Amino acid sequence: MKKDKVAPICEIEIVNAKNVKKARKRIADTENILDIAETFKLLGEPTRLKIVMAITECELCVCDLASAMESNISTISHQLRLLRNAKIVKYRKEGKMVYYSADDKHISDIIEIVKEHTKEG
Amino acid sequence: MKKDKVAPICEIEIVNAKNVKKARKRIADTENILDIAETFKLLGEPTRLKIVMAITECELCVCDLASAMESNISTISHQLRLLRNAKIVKYRKEGKMVYYSADDKHISDIIEIVKEHTKEG
DNA sequence: AAAACATTTGTATATTTGTTCAAATGTTTA
DNA sequence: TAAACATTTGAACAAATATACAAATGTTTT
Structure with missing residues (x-):
């Protein structure tokens, strides 16, 4: 497996897992x-x-x-x-x-x- | 003609001409x-x-x-x-x-x- | 040069939505 | 109570648009 990459989600390779996680959290935290x-x-x-x-x-x-x-x-x-x-x-x-x-x-x-x-x- | 009313525009009677004018101006002044x-x-x-x-x-x-x-x-x-x-x-x-x-x-x-x-x- | 990859773009379609007409609701006045 | 009026609501239609697939563009690497 290549350096920074993580298992694909939704058939998409993730380049920067940390930022993706942050983005996901920011969206999820906004309940309304x-x-x-x-x-x-x-x-x-x-x-x-x-x-x-x-x-x-x-x-x-x-x-x-x-x-x-x-x-x-x-x-x-x-x-x-x-x-x-x-x-x-x-x-x-x-x-x-x-x-x-x-x-x-x-x-x-x-x-x-x-x-x-x-x-x- | 009745008290406050003005000639109709677009077939609509105007009740409060002063406020209508202000509203029109406010819209017109916002060029973008x-x-x-x-x-x-x-x-x-x-x-x-x-x-x-x-x-x-x-x-x-x-x-x-x-x-x-x-x-x-x-x-x-x-x-x-x-x-x-x-x-x-x-x-x-x-x-x-x-x-x-x-x-x-x-x-x-x-x-x-x-x-x-x-x-x- | 070709393969691999990320992104963009074109096209088509299903859905959403802004507008209009007609009818309904609710209020005032004669 | 009926007529007049302001507003709301329902239904229908045309226009706008979000999404998905496929193809194109542009970049890197071998």
């Missing part, structure tokens, strides 16, 4: 990794990202949000449901109106960071 | 909004997020990365290309080997923040 991916995925769609940015500093009803986005009310409502479930946006009912806002600091923080990241590219 | 969404989208897929996390603290060749992820080399390579284009990961060639790493501080920062965010939910 699917939830993290889900949050990123929700922000990774222009319509939804725009929704979040639109209601970052002031709340809007679904109707006005659709207007601001120049989009369909139904489309906005569908996307809002996804964002709501992930606790990325919150809402407040007032009669038949529903006002949405995105006051979660975490979310606006990461949007700012990614904004910086893409600017540099 | 599609790039921002793209970065989020790339992190929003479990395979790619795991890749990034795997190589956050130590570099790995494609082969070992595939092993650590228990996945296909081709699949990993395809996803690495996307991550590379978005400057989320970088690589270093050494002969026929290619070592990938994700040392971008921005990226590990936002992953940590989202990790916190999802924990609270």
Whole structure:
């Protein structure tokens, strides 16, 4: 057997077993990794990202949000449901109106960071 | 015409014109909004997020990365290309080997923040 | 030069998903 | 109670995309 190599797993030879082990551990230790991916995925769609940015500093009803986005009310409502479930946006009912806002600091923080990241590219 | 309402745009009545205008402006002012969404989208897929996390603290060749992820080399390579284009990961060639790493501080920062965010939910 | 190997790339396919229309729900007002 | 309105929800369709296999590229070694 060659110097650093280890028995193959999944038919793949391992070159640096130590680093592979570390990587495996890092992934395994992140128990809510699917939830993290889900949050990123929700922000990774222009319509939804725009929704979040639109209601970052002031709340809007679904109707006005659709207007601001120049989009369909139904489309906005569908996307809002996804964002709501992930606790990325919150809402407040007032009669038949529903006002949405995105006051979660975490979310606006990461949007700012990614904004910086893409600017540099 | 009713009190606060304004002429319809896209067949939608506007309730709070001031906030709609602010929202529109906030969206319009973010010139690279599609790039921002793209970065989020790339992190929003479990395979790619795991890749990034795997190589956050130590570099790995494609082969070992595939092993650590228990996945296909081709699949990993395809996803690495996307991550590379978005400057989320970088690589270093050494002969026929290619070592990938994700040392971008921005990226590990936002992953940590989202990790916190999802924990609270 | 050829064999061996790591990685990349092209193609095809199955799955996911964003959007739209239509209908349903729930609230206010006449 | 009925009409008007805001929002939600269901269903269907088109578009995007993650994955796998096969072939191509590029590098090292014999």
